[in-house]
Amino acid sequence: MTDFGSMLFVFVLATFIGLGVIRRVSRLLYTPLMSLTNAISAIAVVGSIVVAGADHPLAIRILGAVALFASMTNIVSGFMITDRMLKMFKKQ
Amino acid sequence: MHLIGELSAVLATALFIFALYWMNDPKTARRGVIAGIVGMTVAVVATWIQPEIIHHGWIIGAIVLGFAVGVPLSRVPLTAVPQRTALSHAFGGLAAGLVGMAEFFLWKGGSSSVAMTPFRMSALGAEVILGFLTFTGSLMAAGKLQEVKWIPQRPVTYPGQNFVNIGVLLVAVGLGVAVVLNPGAPWAGQAFIAIAALALIFGVLLIIPIGGADMPTVISILNAYAGLSAVAMGFVLDSKLLVTAGALDGSSGLILSIIMCRAMNRSFTNVLFGAFGKAQPALAAGEQKEWKQETVEGAAQLLEQARTVVIIPGYGMAVAQAQLKVRELYDALTKRGVTVKFAIHPVAGRMPGHMNVLLAEANIPYSALVEMDEINPEMPQTDVALVLGANDVVNPAARYNKSTPIYGMPIIDADKAKTVLAVKRSKKPGFAGIDNELYVGDNTWMLFGDAKAVLSDLVKQFGSGGIH
Numbered sequence: 416m417t418d419f420g421s422m423l424f425v426f427v428l429a430t431f432i433g434l435g436v437i438r439r440v441s442r443l444l445y446t447p448l449m450s451l452t453n454a455i456s457a458i459a460v461v462g463s464i465v466v467a468g469a470d471h472p473l474a475i476r477i478l479g480a481v482a483l484f485a486s487m488t489n490i491v492s493g494f495m496i497t498d499r500m501l502k503m504f505k506k507q
Numbered sequence: 508m509h510l511i512g513e514l515s516a517v518l519a520t521a522l523f524i525f526a527l528y529w530m531n532d533p534k535t536a537r538r539g540v541i542a543g544i545v546g547m548t549v550a551v552v553a554t555w556i557q558p559e560i561i562h563h564g565w566i567i568g569a570i571v572l573g574f575a576v577g578v579p580l581s582r583v584p585l586t587a588v589p590q591r592t593a594l595s596h597a598f599g600g601l602a603a604g605l606v607g608m609a610e611f612f613l614w615k616g617g618s619s620s621v622a623m624t625p626f627r628m629s630a631l632g633a634e635v636i637l638g639f640l641t642f643t644g645s646l647m648a649a650g651k652l653q654e655v656k657w658i659p660q661r662p663v664t665y666p667g668q669n670f671v672n673i674g675v676l677l678v679a680v681g682l683g684v685a686v687v688l689n690p691g692a693p694w695a696g697q698a699f700i701a702i703a704a705l706a707l708i709f710g711v712l713l714i715i716p717i718g719g720a721d722m723p724t725v726i727s728i729l730n731a732y733a734g735l736s737a738v739a740m741g742f743v744l745d746s747k748l749l750v751t752a753g754a755l756d757g758s759s760g761l762i763l764s765i766i767m768c769r770a771m772n773r774s775f776t777n778v779l780f781g782a783f784g785k786a787q788p789a790l791a792a793g794e795q796k797e798w799k800q801e802t803v804e805g806a807a808q809l810l811e812q813a814r815t816v817v818i819i820p821g822y823g824m825a826v827a828q829a830q831l832k833v834r835e836l837y838d839a840l841t842k843r844g845v846t847v848k849f850a851i852h853p854v855a856g857r858m859p860g861h862m863n864v865l866l867a868e869a870n871i872p873y874s875a876l877v878e879m880d881e882i883n884p885e886m887p888q889t890d891v892a893l894v895l896g897a898n899d900v901v902n903p904a905a906r907y908n909k910s911t912p913i914y915g916m917p918i919i920d921a922d923k924a925k926t927v928l929a930v931k932r933s934k935k936p937g938f939a940g941i942d943n944e945l946y947v948g949d950n951t952w953m954l955f956g957d958a959k960a961v962l963s964d965l966v967k968q969f970g971s972g973g974i975h
Contacts, residue, residue, distance in 0.1 A: 419626045422742050422750060429751040432524060433758030439531040442853075443873050445763060445860025446588060448530050449730055453595045455523050455543055456737045456756035459602045461554040462744050466609045467569060468560035471618065475609045476562065480569045482605040485598040487573020488580065490547055493595060495581035496588070498540045503867040504533035506874055 447500045454493025460486035515553035516748040522546030523752055527759070533873055550748060585868050586825050589726060589858040593649035596729045600641025603736035604703065607634040610743055611699050628690055630742035632683030635699070636676075636706045637736035643710030645729045651714070652722060652857060662718040672712045679705035720899070723854045723861070724767040731760025763859045770853035770879075772915035801952035803961065806928050807968035809952075810836075813890035813926075815846045817882060819919055820866065822856050823896025823932065824958050830869035832962035833895065837871060839969040849875055850882040850892075850919045852900040883920045892924035894945070896958055902943045927951040930961050 440448050463486050466479030522542045529539035555566065583591050611631055614623050623631075650658040682698045682705070689695065717725055734757030741749030768774065801809075810816060824833065840847050849871065855862035863876055886892065894901055901921040905913045921927055922945050929946055931953060945951060954961050 419624065422745070422747070425747045426738060426742075426750050426754055429754035430758050433527070433755040434762065436524060436527045436755075437759045437762045440527065441531055441533060441536075442878055443533060443860065443863045443867075443876060444530050444536055445766075446592075446858060446864045447536065447860070448527075448759060449592055449726070449763065449859065450588075450595070451526065451530065451539060451543060452730070452734070452756040452759040453592065453599065454547070455526065455752050456599055456734050457602070458519070458523075458547065458550055458749055458752040459599065459606065459737050459740055460547075461550055461746065462606045462740050462749065463569075463602055464551070464554045464560065464566055465557075465744075466606055466613075468555070468562045468566045470559070470561055471609075471613060472616065475613055476565060478605045478609040480565050482602040482609075483566065483569035484572045484576075485602040485605075487570050488577040489595045489598050489602075491574050491577025492580035492591065493577075494540055494544050494547075495578065496583075496591065497543075498537060499581065500585070500588075500864050500867070501533070501536045501540065503864065503870075504536070504873050505867070505870065506533070506872055 443504065444501070447497045450493050450497045450500070454490050454497065457486045457489035457493060460490060512553050512557070515549045516746070519546040519550040520748055520751045522549070523755060527755060585864055587653070588864065589722065589856075589861060590649045590652040592858060593645045593652060593726055593729065596726070596733045597642050597645035597649065599733040600638045600645060600729075600736055602638070603733075603740050604635050604638030604642060604706070606740055607631055607638055607743065608699070608703060611635075612696070615696055623690060625687055627743055628687045629683070630739045632680075632687060632702065634736055634739035634743055635703050636679055636683065636709075637732050637739060639703050639706035640710035640713065641729055641732040641736055643707045644714050644732075645710075647711055647714035648717075648722065648725055648729060651717075651719060659715070660719055663715040668712075668716055672709065675705055675709045675712060679709065719857075721771070723856070723858050724764060724771060724773070726858045727760055727763035727767050729760075731757050731764060734758070734760055766853060767859060770917060772913075772917065798946060798953045799951065801928065801954055803954065803964040804968060806952070806954055807965055809891055809926055809928065810840060810845070810893070810965070811843060811969070813845055815848070815885075815889050816840060816891045816893060817848050817850050817886065817889045817921075817924065818893045818895060819850045819852075819897045819901055819921055820855065820862055820895045821897030821900065822861075823898070825856070825862075825865050825896070827896065827932070827958035829895070829959040829962050830865055830871075832959055832966060833866070834869040834871055835966045836962055836969075837875070839966055843969075847875065848877050848882065848885075850879060850921075851876055852879050852897070852919055855897065855900060879917065879919050886920040886923040889924040890926065892921040892927045894921055894927065894929040895962075896930070898943055901945050903948075904942075904944050921945060922948050922951075925950065928954060930954045930956070930958050932957060 463479050463483035467476050467483045523546050526539040526543040529535040580591055679702050682702045686695050686698050734753050737753030738750050837847050851862050899913050901919050903922045904911050905916045905918045927950055
């Protein structure tokens with residue numbers, strides 16, 4: 416299918432952007448970086464919303480709701496703890 | 508409606524890239540969090556307002572529960588951040604695995620909106636395998652970090668372990684290939700469940716042979732897996748946003764894994780096959796040298812008379828909750844005109860960058876935190892190296908002793924300082940079970956005791972006017 420190619424294309428380009436951007440991240444901030452990327456990759460939440468919220472059989476929606484809960488936990492705790500840690504980095 | 512979805516996906520992608528870009532400097536980093544939150548909100552709202560979403564109660568309920576669990580998880584003590592990170596990799600993997608299962612059975616039941624091409628079916632298999640192995644693997648890692656009783660801390664190994672592990676993975680992948688080739692077969696549903704089960708088992712098997720000292724590397728690898736499972740989900744759902752965000756996460760995990768591998772002197776393949784962490788205590792060397800013990804008064808005098816002091820912190824400092832005392836010592840010394848720096852080994856602490864966060868919490872300015880590569884050339888001119896809870900990362904044996912498991916690991920050259928003061932809780936060897944030659948070096952003086960207690964005593968020496 417045509418989207419096969421375009422999706423791989425997006426993946427390769429995004430990986431290069433990711434490698435380029437992450438390489439520049441301050442070495443002081445690797446721990447907050449990891450919690451930030453955790454939160455960002457919880458964008459899987461959009462997949463879970465569709466599975467949990469559309470008119471699917473009950474069992475499917477339960478799977479979706481659990482996935483949505485898991486993603487939402489990552490989003491909330493990921494962004495909050497990243498900010499909490501970043502607040503601590505003060506320059507004298 | 509479709510237009511809104513596409514545009515919001517582009518906006519969210521751009522915001523996510525900016526979020527990571529702003530992490531290049533602590534001054535701009537908090538902006539990154541805001542960019543991330545805005546991007547995430549845009550993506551969630553754009554998905555939620557689609558007309559096919561009708562069960563709003565389910566979504567609200569799951570989101571509320573997510574907040575209920577997520578907020579307390581973001582308030583854990585900073586020593587527990589590695590566990591929290593591992594747990595969030597587990598949640599990320601679980602979400603990917605469950606959505607993958609749901610998509611498969613939706614398609615099987617004939618109610619899926621996406622056409623199941625062989626490419627998508629392969630991506631679905633990859634999503635479920637990566638998602639579920641990340642789930643159980645990260646749970647195991649979190650359990651080891653939390654020191655949960657029924658999960659062994661020490662590496663568990665048995666003969667043929669790699670065979671078993673790779674065998675389980677190969678069976679799962681083989682079943683995946685069979686499903687891709689015969690998606691309509693009557694056994695495809697059962698095969699798919701078997702794939703999920705094997706992936707869950709593989710995650711556990713992957714982590715049990717790994718010891719605590721390797722956790723920074725393991726967390727980074729699981730991070731990469733969690734990202735890749737999101738990418739696979741993006742392939743299945745035909746979502747470029749998911750593919751991009753997953754790829755950003757995956758490349759971050761990849762880079763951190765490589766940095767951690769280098770810092771431990773392990774090859775990447777070695778790590779991928781889980782054949783590491785088998786730390787065997789080295790045989791005792793021929794002659795046993797004696798410790799030389801120093802008093803707190805003597806140590807205070809040494810520090811006071813120094814022009815440059817390099818503090819080398821390890822996780823032991825955090826376990827003893829000594830960060831605030833470290834800050835007091837830092838203040839006392841800088842007030843007297845002593846230059847104080849902190850030497851940070853890349854694997855100091857239990858996850859990448861952990862030590863920097865622990866010291867930042869104690870209000871130590873980040874300009875005083877220096878990476879190993881930058882501090883090592885300065886060590887010969889350093890008057891006093893103060894080793895605080897660090898052990899293997901300052902062991903000179905890593906340079907030449909091929910029989911130790913840490914051979915070849917880059918270390919902080921504490922032994923090259925004019926004087927070494929080492930604070931140590933007891934006379935037992937460190938985490939990797941190796942004797943540390945630094946402690947019996949000619950220019951080394953030991954201060955035995957709990958790091959917090961020793962540091963308070965040191966600070967008191969400066970405060971009480973005992974030294975002028």
